[in-house]
Amino acid sequence: MRLEVAGVRKAYPGLEVLRGLDLRVDAGEVVAIRGTSGTGKSTLLHCLGLLDTPDSGTISLDGSELSALSPSRRAEMRARRIGFVFQAFNLLPEFTVLENVLMTARTAGLPLIAARGHALALLDRVGLGGRGWSAISTLSGGERQRVALCRALLPRPALLLADEPTGNLDPATAAVVLHQLLELAHSDGSSVVIVTHDPTIADQAGRRLELRDGKLHPSA
């Protein structure tokens, strides 16, 4: 998988957030994007994840232009090829752990029986084996983020987008979750783009970039 972003611009009323941003992410690469609050990290991630549309510029995956896709095709791409991990976990409280993980299988239209086995294996790998039928409300923050990670990786996405994935966790838990995220993504061959302002996370990425003045710059 190769993600290419060229000349992406995105503005809100009175504020231009992305100003002709370029980015290239190769297959299996882990890229960390840092930046202070309000620099447009989440906006960039939403554009990469086809949740938002840039005002101009192109985003392509393996050479296929994504910006011009219809809403239903964008939804299909999100379901099948792009995984999301959010800072606030964004799990569905009315469903069990296993049902939450399987939700991406349902949105992607994957065969549920096979997906269920994969989901249980993923939960086992993140240390939540046997918690599949637990309610979300019974989980700790770290456990919830691991469930969210399993949900994102279940369809074996080509691109995993993580927005401050450890922002709500204590340092020890954050380290464990980040390790699992990178390990699982690596085993599936997924490219990873992590948006964070935590330098310790950025240090574990293969490439570090900083979002400043609406453009990406190499970071030390």
Place this chain on the structure above:
Amino acid sequence: MLAWHLGIRYLRTRRAAWLALAAITLTVAAPVTVIGVMQGFLDVLRRQARASESDVTVYQSWGGPGIADSRERRQQLLDVDGVAAVGPFVQLYALMTPTFIGDQSSYGLPCQIDAIDWRADEIIGRLRPGLLHPQPVEDLSAPPLKPSERGSGFLTPAWRDELSLIGLRLAPALGLGPLPPPPRQLPPPGVVAGRELLYGSGLGVGERVELVGSAHIAKTAEISDTIGTGILEIDKLSLIVPLGLGQELADFTPTKGRPLRVDGYRLQARPDVDLDKLASRVHEISGRRADTWLHRRANMVKSLEYQRNIMAFVMLAIQAIAVFVVYAVFSTLVAEKRHDIGVLLGIGARRRDIAYAFLIAGIAACGFGGALGWGIGWGLLAFLNFLSKHYGLLLFPQDVFYSPDTPISWDARIPLFFIAAMGIIGLAAAALPAWRASRIAPVDILREGG
């Protein structure tokens, strides 16, 4: 798949959804009960009307000179495509006076004579055995007979006489030798009186009466049985007599060169024949007026049908009120689940899956609530009759309505109709919240955070 999963789960786990379910259940149970009883009354009325009417009646104008009756004419009617049986009749108004009254001029009960060929009418099925009492009811103030106690056993004196003659004819064939005819006095013809006709007159089964028809011809007859159709205008006026007696009273016997006449013919149609078309065919072939039973009793049956339809419309209007409940519940549900919907759209759910989830929840609530309402409605109807049967609770005055039971239609089309209506209403009520849910922008939700 995703839509079903979400819709059913949201329905199950949200308490607000149970409110919608309760509203749907009640607005199905109420019409099932009310229309079930109204249709029951209508069915009873139809049966009662059919007891006095054949499928199609061919007749002359009231008070006309009569239709010449002949085997050929009956065969002509029988040959019409769709006709299964033919029965002649004579109808006239008469005064009935008990023979034990000395001064007959002061005691005359007006009655409407329906003179029939017993056998032909039995073939037609118009006078079903169920309408005639197996035992003559001597005590007319006694409570009504149960339907199971009604039945056959209708024997007029004329029939008894005929049966004895058949016995005499059979005797030689059985080797009993010719039997001498028994000395007997021919009894007067037996007539069947409407139950209400006798009710207040003091007359009873076995009494002899004198009948004076519109032709001022008097004849004696014996009341051999009563008939109760449940229609007051029939039961209070009807006197069913043998065809010959009716022809004598109407002066339809062959005299002065005029042939034997009748007022008309009752026709039984073959199964699945369109009665209106059959009536038209009979009219074309016979040249006489021909009407279906529904046409002749349209005032009674149609008026109750209109009442039922109006009530059904009122019930649909009540169901429509449930739109607001369902709409409010689903709007609340969408507002409550706004974040989840945004997340689902974010992880790849299609907008139509989200909309379908709420529509499916609406239909499922209507289906389940409707089925529950169906059960409650029919349970209530059954309970009404249980109270009546086991605790003597009279739901209707028995001098108006003969059966102690509430007439109930168990026709499943009634609850299915209201469940279908509720389904459409529920779908309409859930449509706007569903559409709103599908228009949620996931990026806005995800920016808001958890």
